[in-house]
Amino acid sequence: MQAVIVLLPIVLGLGLVFAWLFILAARDGQFDDLDDPPKRMLHDD
């Protein structure tokens, strides 16, 4: 019982941190274009 009571908030906290990071990344436009950026580094400007 004690293990769960200690671990649960930690796990939930971690999950929320990851969810928050994901939302930040998505809002920032990180997932807007998943096709071009990997190819763009090969372009000569």
Added chain:
Amino acid sequence: MFCCPGCELAAAIIRGAGLERYYDEREAFPPRPEATVGGWTQVPVETLADGHAQVRLAIDGLRCASCVWVTEKVLERTPGVDSAMVSYATGRATLRWDPARTDLPALARRIAALGYRPRPLSEDSAPDRGLMLRMGVAVMAMIAIMGLYEGLYAGWWYGDIDPRFAALFRWLSLVIATPVTLWCAEPFFAGAWSGLRHRVLHMDLPIALGVAILYLHGLVTTILGQDGYLDSLAMLVALLLAGRVLESRGRRRAAEAASALVGAVPRTVRRVVTAPDGETERIESVPVSELRLDDRIDAGAGEELAADGVVVQGSAQVRMALVTGEARPIVVAPGDRVVAGALLLDGALTVAVEAVGQDTVVHRMAAELQAAQDRQLSPSSTDRIAPWFTAATLAAAILTCLGWWLAQGAGAAISRTVAVLVVACPCALALAQPLSAAAGLGAAARRGLLLRSGDALLRLGRVEVAGLDKTGTLTGGAVVVTDAGDAALRIAAGLERYSGHPIARAITTEAARRGIPLPAATEVRETPGAGITGVIDGVRWELRSGGPGVVELTTGRRPTLVADILLGDAIRPDTREVMTEIAELGLDITLLTGDHEDVGRKIAGQAGIGTVAAQVSPADKAEWIRARQARGREVLFVGDGLNDGPALAAADVGIAMAEGAASSVLVADGIISTGSLRPVVAGIHAARAAERAIRRSQMQSIAYNLISVAAAAAGLVNPLVAAVLMPLSSISVIWNAMRVEPAVRRAEVCRR
């Protein structure tokens, strides 16, 4: 559309009190998080000949064909609006209205009031980040709930879990499932609701029904201290959203590829301004939009003309492929007419402007074609199944409920009816089309064919007749040397080595191919449209045009002809092979060309095509296609150049070459991005593989649903069985979609 019944009621009251004029007349707007309504007064509006206004704009948030229908109808009923046309495929609308009776800001508000987000077309299309966010959150929630429920299921084998833990896990799962249902699954609820309002049953309705029942059942069982189906719920929402994300990404990519090609129009022009003294002239750089009739503009080699007009000064070779589809450059001199989009290969021109912007030949043709394109819309096969599916599910649920109620009473009836509704949720069926179509689109794109939509892909799989344009499609569009002596070629290549002209390139390329070393030339002088002279080996030579397809090499003060160099179109290197493969796929191929019969026959012979229709005008090409469609055959047309536009639009699938005219790319269903016709073959393979995958997935998911509904009605389904069974059908759909790419690869390998 309203966010809730309360808002709808409030709006009805405002309307009832005649207060909506306030909303039409107020000018300041409080900032709204979603609908951007401001800034519409600055959007440039086109004024038509009859004084009415027209504009094209993008509308975000169109979820289905019925969204398109309702937007059109509402706009058309708005006083002052002549016509409204909305395209689901491109998310664009064309509005025409009487400026005396309404204005653009009012119309934009009207669209925003329906729940869609209008924006000016010039703005870059913002990707739907909401969908991605919803999917990400649903996936994380799915992992969390699955972990918690795993603990609960483990208790079924190892003896009951401590009730305090069970309660904790169940309540935690419910807490996590709540945002998944209310926020992540919101697009399905919104889609189902708008479908119901417009009496159009589509796939969103059974999905929304299933999600709602799963959640309510989870709520009740959690309170009662039993296991619910919350893990299945999260998984379902996450998978369905993943399908949506894939679908919208594919659509966006094709739209962007097309608009990137179209964007290559000159934005500023050099205007010649005469000073007040009437003599001195100077050049100023102005945006194309400020150009007026009778202005004079300068254009140099390598530039595209920005307006239609008459040459007043200078001479040049121009390529008007954009309008005529003819790759061969023509020489223009003062008095000749030129059109916007014409490319100057050499020389320089001063042009008196006769038409700008919307009035140019190119623009008028493109606008007509685009209007034709926007009309095409067909419901997907999944949406056709949806009403039957919903009806069958509801019937099964009612029968189960009645049967068990009579046999064993309310308790058994409710739990089994819920189980039926849960397992009947058409997750796999809804995923079949987007996943397989996305896989097919991806397989085609990797091979150089970018298609606009999954619809276009599936149509490509069904075509039986192919019409191919000659110049720029079968042939590379570039000029090649077809006949020349080595000695003449050496001199010609020496003269042309520094020129960027297509003929020069053809000559130097041919010299390089034959391994002829380039001689040194001095005193080289190029006269635009006339020819090129220079001294090689101490002798003065001149190279000049000797009629279509012939270049003459002359020497001496009084030019004496030394040799002719013959030029012509050449078919793309792999064309013959590709034509054989297309024929083997069961398509009848016809070469359609505006050129003379002999030229057409010759090229067709080289390419291995039996049928030729020569001397056909652009309108004839479209007519040729319609004649075949009238006989019930689906037609593919591959072409380039704006004069192919009507044919591209008329065909069931129109594919444009990327190096072709920008406007033809706009009306085409697909673009070939490599300089070969091979992507057409790959595209047909991909389309047929995707079609097979969709059929197989639909059959499998319907079979799966029949079995699981029967099991649920018999009382054999509990949350664990559902958690194992439900992903199975989705996995089989994903598996089918994943086999599209290998199937295309196999089809290609078999051929060689």
